Amino acid sequence: MKTTTETPCGDEFAALCRQAWGTLIPARASYLADVSPHYDEVLHDIAQRTEHTGSLGKTDIAALVVWKRLSAQTRWVTDLMSLPDTHVRAVTERAVTAVRNTTVSRSEAASTGRGIIAELPGFHTGDALASAILTAAAPTRMAVYDRRVQHALDTLRLPLTPTPGRYGRYMQLLDDLLHHGAAHADGWSARNIDTALYWTGGNPHPPATSHTASR
Incomplete structure (x- = not known):
């Protein structure tokens, strides 16, 4: 992107x-x-897991939907949940690597990570949930x-x-x-x-x- x-x-x-x-x-x-x-405990927990696993799975994304108070009664949620968790993690792992890349500017890292997340259902447009995922991936760098x-x-x-x-x-x-x-x-x-x-x-x-x- x-x-x-x-x-x-x-x-x-x-x-x-x-x-x-x-x-x-x-x-x-x-x-x-x-x-x-205590409100951000969900975000902090996911960030800590991501620090160790290097990726986010469907459970992590579902928790961020609740954290952002978004509706889960949409078609993209069904499409995302229908994917293997291994596929979701393969995509988010690349995004995590991108936003943690300190050899490029914060904005370039954010743009690259956002482009990768767009490969998942529901993330082609709109930045609210995508930005939450990227912030969990690099909480000291993203927003x-x-x-x-x-x-x-x-x-x-x-x-x-x-x-x-x-x-x-x-x-x-x-x-x-x-x-x-x-x-x-x-x-x-x-x-x-x-x-x-x-x-x-x-x-x-x-x-x-x-x-x-x-x-």
Whole structure:
């Protein structure tokens, strides 16, 4: 899945990234305060298993469907469950290897991994569940994307279109936010940003102009 460039360059985009931190910092604090610390146990358990097995199976994907609160009453679920687990693991193993490849940029690794996951039923379009799989494969490097994240990005005027290669561009956008965050980004991961965006997208408010809020 080829990544196409859409992120603007220059002072205006850098200013938007810096301004976004005025929203991300309090949003992350609210997320941590209001969401149960146990909610992500499913993701953490799958990430730990994947660390040892190097792949995700049908059981792991089914658990991530619940974690993402997605509907399992769809045709793609039937098609996926009808495949041998060995086939699913063969595909996800390649995706795991791709997103863990530190010889390429985060966005390139994400794009390659997303393209591999697209070989499975139900993953040709849409990045919510695919991004959860890739995040479980590389939790310190990848991040989750969904509609709430997209809404937050739109609110912050950070461009991310639905054209092919969106997940790779999303990871590049998170890298840009980290790059322009200066001291505010210290200690933050891509996953930290996605939870802040998720919270912002579900609890919309005007972007903050102050950068003094604490995490």
